[in-house]
Amino acid sequence: MQCTMLRKVGYLVTKEIVAQQREAILAKVRQMSKSRIVYEGLPQFQDGKGEGLVIDPKDVPGLRESGWMPNMNVPASPSTKNFERSAMESILSDLQAHPQAWAFKEPVNAQEVPDYYDVIQNPMDFPTMEHKLETGQYQNLDVFIADAQLVFDNAKVYNPEDTIYHKGAVKMERLLMDHVSRVRKIS
Incomplete structure (x- = not known):
């Protein structure tokens, strides 16, 4: 027995269609994303003695490329509904x-x-x-x-x-x- 709602849809191959759509979306994300890029750490922290050290966020490699802007440095306001x-x-x-x-x-x-x-x-x-x-x-x-x-x-x-x-x-x-x-x- 078969029930067809839309003749254009191949209901027997929906699993494959969804898999293709998923792969297309992931490929587009990989193309746009730079998360695979790994930057060197800051030398100030290499020896583990950087605690309490204040550095300019602009000096952090890859931070600007990630979309960071100086106005993001403002602390978030506390939730009004605490x-x-x-x-x-x-x-x-x-x-x-x-x-x-x-x-x-x-x-x-x-x-x-x-x-x-x-x-x-x-x-x-x-x-x-x-x-x-x-x-x-x-x-x-x-x-x-x-x-x-x-x-x-x-x-x-x-x-x-x-x-x-x-x-x-x-x-x-x-x-x-x-x-x-x-x-x-x-x-």
């Missing part, structure tokens, strides 16, 4: 996904809870933390953790211990501390 930033994003995402997070997903509504802002001088919630994270306002993990802790401290200060808000804050605080201890072990 380990701490990734950790903060992960922690906040996990906190927001927790079943107890519903109470912290929006700022407290002053019309629904009129005295809240009289009692709580420094309010904090997950959307505010998310905004601060997105706009680069957290200089480090400790500042981020302080804001997360503030969310739960505020809930515990304002609400009596037997309320769902206080109990939820305690559970969320434990989750935060678990994440923080894991991150600190890694870093």
Whole structure:
């Protein structure tokens, strides 16, 4: 039994066709590449005593031919999304996904809870933390953790211990501390 999709294609010889294409590509790469050229090493390093020696990159044989340019000597800028930033994003995402997070997903509504802002001088919630994270306002993990802790401290200060808000804050605080201890072990 045979199935033909394109009559031009010899399906029985595809292996040979692919091998020919591969060889053609490799031949073109070999033609353009100068990787087979081996340059003499610098004499300063021949005896193994060149440690700490500063040399001009222009003096390195073959460096220019490889495509090097002086502007490539500038050190790469550090990644804007470093380990701490990734950790903060992960922690906040996990906190927001927790079943107890519903109470912290929006700022407290002053019309629904009129005295809240009289009692709580420094309010904090997950959307505010998310905004601060997105706009680069957290200089480090400790500042981020302080804001997360503030969310739960505020809930515990304002609400009596037997309320769902206080109990939820305690559970969320434990989750935060678990994440923080894991991150600190890694870093």
